[in-house]
Amino acid sequence: KQEVTQIPAALSVPEGENLVLNCSFTDSAIYNLQWFRQDPGKGLTSLLLIQSSQREQTSGRLNASLDKSSGRSTLYIAASQPGDSATYLCAVMNTGGGSYIPTFGRGTSLIVHP
Amino acid sequence: DGGITQSPKYLFRKEGQNVTLSCEQNLNHDAMYWYRQDPGQGLRLIYYSQIVNDFQKGDIAEGYSVSREKKESFPLTVTSAQKNPTAFYLCATQPRAENYGYTFGSGTRLTVV
Numbered sequence: 263k264q265e266v267t268q269i270p271a272a273l274s275v276p277e278g279e280n281l282v283l284n285c286s287f288t289d290s291a292i293y294n295l296q297w298f299r300q301d302p303g304k305g306l307t308s309l310l311l312i313q314s315s316q317r318e319q320t321s322g323r324l325n326a327s328l329d330k331s332s333g334r335s336t337l338y339i340a341a342s343q344p345g346d347s348a349t350y351l352c353a354v355m356n357t358g359g360g361s362y363i364p365t366f367g368r369g370t371s372l373i374v375h376p
Numbered sequence: 377d378g379g380i381t382q383s384p385k386y387l388f389r390k391e392g393q394n395v396t397l398s399c400e401q402n403l404n405h406d407a408m409y410w411y412r413q414d415p416g417q418g419l420r421l422i423y424y425s426q427i428v429n430d431f432q433k434g435d436i437a438e439g440y441s442v443s444r445e446k447k448e449s450f451p452l453t454v455t456s457a458q459k460n461p462t463a464f465y466l467c468a469t470q471p472r473a474e475n476y477g478y479t480f481g482s483g484t485r486l487t488v489v
Contacts, residue, residue: 293475296478303464304482305482306468307480308479311476351419362472363409363424363434364478369418
């Protein structure tokens with residue numbers, strides 16, 4: 263059974279820092295990996311989707327990498343801003359079974375203070 | 377605007393009542409999902425449906441029921457058998473292919489009063 267772990271669980275940094283959030287998974291037979299952002303009391307907003315054949319995806323100040331062989335993905339946030347404060351979750355979609363249901367990590371709660 | 381609409385945003389349930397949470401989508405996605413989110417816990421799958429008139433139990437289906445009569449709609453009923461229903465409920469959709477990701481609605485917060 264796939265297990266997804268996100269470290270750290272919480273992070274507090276000053277504005278302007280470059281950040282790395284980690285997501286590790288136990289089963290490398292995946293279709294894709296998706297990073298989400300969740301603001302308090304809101305739904306999840308998709309940030310980046312990396313297919314299993316890709317190594318990375320970029321959107322603005324965000325860059326997500328994928329290393330299937332080591333079971334790792336990182337989300338890099340450049341020049342962090344207070345508006346980046348949120349919980350970041352990763353979700354891994356496994357192959358097999360015919361049901362495209364991802365396994366979610368518990369998230370990293372990020373606070374960027376001015 | 378294409379998207380997912382969850383309603384209501386806030387819902388209060390009395391003991392012994394059934395309540396229904398609405399999830400409507402105009403993305404033309406085949407699959408729809410219901411998750412429950414509790415503080416300090418990850419997302420837990422309640423039910424999912426990959427085609428109309430068919431749905432499957434997730435990890436925590438007890439005390440919940442669903443229907444999928446239309447592609448656009450996947451309502452979730454929280455029955456009186458669900459003993460601890462206070463939580464944040466999220467609906468998600470996905471095109472019917474493994475290389476597409478999920479899209480989430482804005483959620484419904486259910487509180488037992």
